[in-house]
Amino acid sequence: MKSTYPLLLVVFILLSTRVNAQQNSVQPGLQDSYPASGETENSGPALNLVKVNLSAIVLKNFSLQYERVLNKKFSAALAFRVMPASTLPFKKQILDAVGNDPDTREVVETFKMSNIAITPEFRFYPGKKGYGRGFYLAPFFRYASYKTNQLVFDYSDGLGIQRSITLSGKLNSSTAGLLLGAQWPLGKMLVLDWWILGPHYGAGNGDFAGLSSQPMNPIEQNDLRTELENLDIPLTRKKVTVDANSARMELDGPWAGVRAGFSLGIKF
Numbered sequence: 001m002k003s004t005y006p007l008l009l010v011v012f013i014l015l016s017t018r019v020n021a022q023q024n025s026v027q028p029g030l031q032d033s034y035p036a037s038g039e040t041e042n043s044g045p046a047l048n049l050v051k052v053n054l055s056a057i058v059l060k061n062f063s064l065q066y067e068r069v070l071n072k073k074f075s076a077a078l079a080f081r082v083m084p085a086s087t088l089p090f091k092k093q094i095l096d097a098v099g100n101d102p103d104t105r106e107v108v109e110t111f112k113m114s115n116i117a118i119t120p121e122f123r124f125y126p127g128k129k130g131y132g133r134g135f136y137l138a139p140f141f142r143y144a145s146y147k148t149n150q151l152v153f154d155y156s157d158g159l160g161i162q163r164s165i166t167l168s169g170k171l172n173s174s175t176a177g178l179l180l181g182a183q184w185p186l187g188k189m190l191v192l193d194w195w196i197l198g199p200h201y202g203a204g205n206g207d208f209a210g211l212s213s214q215p216m217n218p219i220e221q222n223d224l225r226t227e228l229e230n231l232d233i234p235l236t237r238k239k240v241t242v243d244a245n246s247a248r249m250e251l252d253g254p255w256a257g258v259r260a261g262f263s264l265g266i267k268f
Contacts, residue, residue, distance in 0.1 A: 045069065045131040051193055051265025053081075060086050061115075065193075065263060067123070072130035074123065077138070081117040085148075088113070104232060110152045117144035119259075121179065132191075132267075138179040142200055142257075146171045151208055153247075155224035158217055165213075165224060165247055171206030173255040191265050198259030206251040215244045 046069070053063035065079035088094060094108055121140035125133065149168035157163055177200025183193045216224065225242040228249050236253035 046267035049132060049191055049193075049265050049267045051191065051263040053079075053261055053263045055261030056081065060084075063263075065119075065265070067132065069132045073125055075125070075132055077121045077123060079117075079119040079121070081115075081119070081144075083113075083115045085112050085114040087111065101232070106154065107151065107231065110150060111148065112150045113146050113148040115144060115146040117142055119143075133183055133185060135180070135182045138181065138198075140177055140179055140198070140200070140259075142173075142175050142177070142202075144173045144175075146173075146206075148208075151210075153224065153227050155216075155220055155227055157220050163213075163220070165210050167208040167210040167247065167249065169206060169208035171204055171251065173202060173204035175200040175202030175255055175257065177201065177257075177259070179259055185267070189266050189268075191267050193263040193265065195259050195261050195263070199256070200259065201254065201256045204251070204253065204255035207248070208251075209246060209248040211246050212244075216242075217244075 049065075049067040049069070051065045051067070053061070053065065056063040061081050061083045063079060063081040065077055067075050067077040069075045088108065088111060091108065095105055119140055119142045121138045123132075123136045123138040125131075125136045127134035147170040149166070151167040151169075152164050153167065154162055154164045177198055179198030180196045181194055181198070182196065183191060185191050221242045221244065224247055225240055228240045228242070228247065229238070231238075231249075233251065233253075236251050239250040239252075241248040241250075
């Protein structure tokens, strides 16, 4: 029986150590999150953030992001963006950049598009505050799809009369990049997320086609083919096919962009 006492003592010490370790493991996270986030010690740090991209509205986009805090240093986020069919944002600036090329200017003037994008990202917060606060680095992937049914091109028939054909189709892109940003709590419920700079690069491909309202003779086909081939799209491979009843333009090449802006959200 005497040999039982040391064993019971060891068990008691182990249980006491385990309970104390659990209590101590909770307190640092709560104490660290409380002063800046406005949460109580009983509630713990806010792990869920839902944000609206305010700057995207200027570009005629509506963007929503959900972020889940995984621990002090890391979180995962998923953003969804949608743009209803509309004219190009900053159309005036684009027209100024195009210059005096009448064909390209007409395409820009009449062009309308819609798009969606899905962007998953993984965030790393290196600062002392953590839990979704402070500066962060976020590698991300973006899939985007752009759709139009109003890509209008003019051509001349055999009598010199101007006619047009409307192409419709979509362009898909897949890119990857790295976002530098910063996020701060605004009181107990709100959060401000600043996308400082997030360049991304990848590839895109598109397919646009349309039917002619009437059969085209060889002269008309050649004129339309010239108009499509003269469309200036830098660094993009283009394949144009025109026959008596239709036209098709296939695009393939690099795709790049930059993420930047401000988001305002709630945390819970």
